[in-house]
Amino acid sequence: MSILTAQQIRMAAKGPVNESNMRSVLISLDRYGDEFGMNRLHRLVQYFAQLMHESGDFRYDREIWGPTPAQKRYDTRVDLGNTPELDGDGKKNAGRGPIQLTGGSNIRAFYDWCAKRGMNPPDFVANPDLINTDPWEGLSALYYWDSRNLNRLADQGDIETISKKVNGGMNGFDDRVEHLVRLSLVVLGYAPDALEQFQAKNGLAIDNDPGPKTRAALHKALLAADGVPMAAAGIMAAPVVEEKAVVPQAVEGEVKRKFSLLGKVGSLLGGGSGLGIAALAGFDWRALAVLLAAAIVAPLAFLLLRGWIIAGIKDVREALES
Missing domain, CATH: 1.10.530.10 (Lysozyme)
Structure with a gap:
């Protein structure tokens, strides 16, 4: 039962x-x-x-027969197992x-x-x-x-x-x-x-x-x-499928483009990938300027600090020797 x-x-x-x-x-x-x-x-x-x-x-x-335009096409619906001829098997084999x-x-x-x-x-x-x-x-x-x-x-x-x-x-x-x-x-x-x-x-x-x-x-x-x-x-138990926010394709593309900039700059400066300046064309110039400035200033700052550290070590060594 x-x-x-x-x-x-x-x-x-x-x-x-x-x-x-x-x-x-x-x-x-x-x-x-x-x-x-x-x-x-x-x-x-x-x-x-x-x-x-x-x-x-x-x-x-049973299917209510009109016939509707779709039902008229049943007669030749070979995908449903009906014959390709107009022989009435569409109505015969209706739902x-x-x-x-x-x-x-x-x-x-x-x-x-x-x-x-x-x-x-x-x-x-x-x-x-x-x-x-x-x-x-x-x-x-x-x-x-x-x-x-x-x-x-x-x-x-x-x-x-x-x-x-x-x-x-x-x-x-x-x-x-x-x-x-x-x-x-x-x-x-x-x-x-x-x-x-x-x-x-x-x-x-x-x-x-x-x-x-x-x-x-x-x-x-x-x-x-x-x-x-x-x-x-x-x-x-059924997995809960939450609705996802729809991001316009143009916005999504812009975000991806900007976030891929850092990797391209690294490749450009490092020379490992063979990318040229043309590879950065189309990127936001403000983001590019900031990243390039950071890429230039950081090595200079390191060189200055390196000089100061070496000079300090030299002074300590001379004091000990004297």
Whole structure:
């Protein structure tokens, strides 16, 4: 039996769910979830966040056909396993199931995956509508998750890379994160919109922003709820990716140019690299003047001090001899 309940999914959803479609996913999890490592809350939360986005909270188990301009191009999408001819296989192999399995090659791969495991699947290739029957509808999502090794990314809380693996890009990323946060809060005992309450309890900035630090804290809390030992939780916890300040390229280039000046001056004065004065062209003349002055004054100062030191030693020696 799935450790994530239908009631929790309903609570986390942003709108009404299709009970039949949701039940298909849960049926497959009940039968096969343990076999594919789907017996951990943190994995299930990542899994359902993607499925709930792709299916509109399970309201759709097949692609809505327009056809749109992109859908019209399905017919010749050989990269999806469709034929190069305009023969209607684009519509035939349109998205099915909660993760919208699309294209002849993906449907064939799903059939082969089921057959290899002795599941005796029906002929999805001839009739893709059979994907939307139990237990195959939920299994199509498990197939996709397993074949892309997404548990490994779920263990790190890496929703960014999971989204790219599922979608091919970052389309709908904010909605995927919202589903992740809402479902995480529900299974941790909060209301689905109680993010600020979670932040306050965990010493985070109370800003209702599901940024990297908040997602990392939710992930750690799910690991703890899973009973993962703290040593392992430290390894599996998502790394916090802070936003970096963006430095304009022109400014960055100017900084690098000025900081490389000292090395060039040293090479020029030392003669070891064969650089000439032309190598310093384009550098800030004020910085160049200061460095050149320092380079000239320092040896002169050393020579003067050396003379004074030698003269002093000579005077001491003469005094001793007399």
